[in-house]
Amino acid sequence: MPSFAFSGEAFASAFTSLGEKYAVWGPKRLKGRGRFFGTDLVTYAPLQTFDELETDEKSAMSPKSVVFPPDETLFYFTGDHFSEPPLEDERETIVFLRPCDINGFRRLDAMFLENGGTADPFYLRRREKLHFFMIECRESFENCFCVSMGSNTTENYAAAFRFGEDSVEVEVKDPRFAQFFASGTPSSFTPEFVNENVKKVTVPAVEEMPPELFVSPLWDEYDSRCIACGRCNTSCVTCTCFSSLDLFYSDSRNCGERRRVWDGCHLDGFSDMAGGHSFRKKKGERMRFKTFHKIYDFRKRFGYDMCVGCGRCDDVCPEYISFSECIDRVSEALKGGEVQ
Ligand code: SF4
Ligand code: SF4
Structure with missing residues (x-):
């Protein structure tokens, strides 16, 4: 080249x-x-x-x-x-x-x-x-x-x-x-790559996450520390969740536009459903959901982890919650088959 x-x-x-x-x-x-x-x-x-x-x-x-813009008009509609x-x-x-x-x-x-x-x-x-x-x-x-x-x-x-x-x-x-x-x-330039980070994590290499870890007390700390600002989601290169909204123009209820806007699993209302149901009300449950998606569920479907280790979620969290520490805590909890 x-x-x-x-x-x-x-x-x-x-x-x-x-x-x-x-x-x-x-x-x-x-x-x-x-x-x-x-x-x-x-x-x-x-x-x-x-x-x-x-x-x-x-x-x-x-x-x-x-x-994937933060706010995007997908299409306009007029009648049919x-x-x-x-x-x-x-x-x-x-x-x-x-x-x-x-x-x-x-x-x-x-x-x-x-x-x-x-x-x-x-x-x-x-x-x-x-x-x-x-x-x-x-x-x-x-x-x-x-x-x-x-x-x-x-x-x-x-x-x-x-x-x-x-x-x-x-x-x-x-x-x-x-x-x-x-x-x-x-x-004669050819690019070189970083081969060691100061921060190292151990990704849990389990085929199946033990059900006990879904209700482990390790998630409880995040209930009080996380403020559900969603910055970790919006800064993440691999978070893809969005909400769809139909905006109707005030002069005609038949005209409007459909938009999609970034959403995130840490944000209030993300898991709200019809009938007033809401999954993952507690912040710790949201942290668990994100963590398992990034280092377990996605891998089960695609064969590699979702998280790329860019560290932005740690950089931007106003509560100094470290996602990399969280990954290590999951690995620690799994060590020797013990779940804390
Ligand atoms: S370290 Fe992983 S989870 Fe955090 S922002 Fe980067 S890709 Fe997303
Ligand atoms: S950036 Fe920190 S405080 Fe904000 S939602 Fe994410 S983990 Fe919670």
Whole structure:
């Protein structure tokens, strides 16, 4: 695979050329929009110029919003006719992202395209336009445990990038993008991957989760600590739950639109049902549900774990609840067949 080296300025020009043909997304720093006064938010957004691409910091939000927006109109209806809105940008899309997130897209594909045997057309129409531009990740960020989840490496990218102080190296795998980088100096760059995280977890390797663990006291602590804010769900690259809403326009009850908006298993009302029934009222029950889905139920269906160990849920939890600690607590409880 050919590789090229650029100065920062020369790469900025190549980036602009890409943006003339493709929609380009990546991690972007929003000044003053962070959780605390005077802090920034790094989130996924469309990029116009290279200097908008945040290459040093882990994003608080994941790239799933590129294919699964937080709030999306699926179709408009008038009487018995309906129409789909065009995409905000009909061009093919490039997204800059790290290896764990590329592996996260494998999970999103499983949920939206394979689960239940019918592909979700609203996801598919965005997903089939997507190209992965991998940001090389050689050092672990705080709370990452991608190595334990086997999500630290990938070969699934169109191009890979190493960003230096005033230099960029790129390996071009997909020949469709070769023209944009041909002005660089040939180099021997091949991406490397982080091979050890500070945080290591032990994923429980059980075929069947013992029923006792569903009612274990280990979940009780989360009843009082979790405040059901749902930040762990919204920041997670592999959480795919949503609610569908029909909005009727005030001038005609026959006209309106159907939207889907992100929802999450930690949020109040998520498991409400007709007749006033509600499953998982307690926060600990919600934590149990999420944990088992991420490291057990999904694996039973697809053969690999849902969680990719990006650590964002630990990064954003206002109650300092650690999901990686929770995984270890489940493993501890199972050790030697004992359930605490
Ligand atoms: S559960 Fe947490 S660590 Fe795992 S993929 Fe989601 S946000 Fe990342
Ligand atoms: S981010 Fe923390 S407090 Fe908020 S719902 Fe998730 S576990 Fe609970």
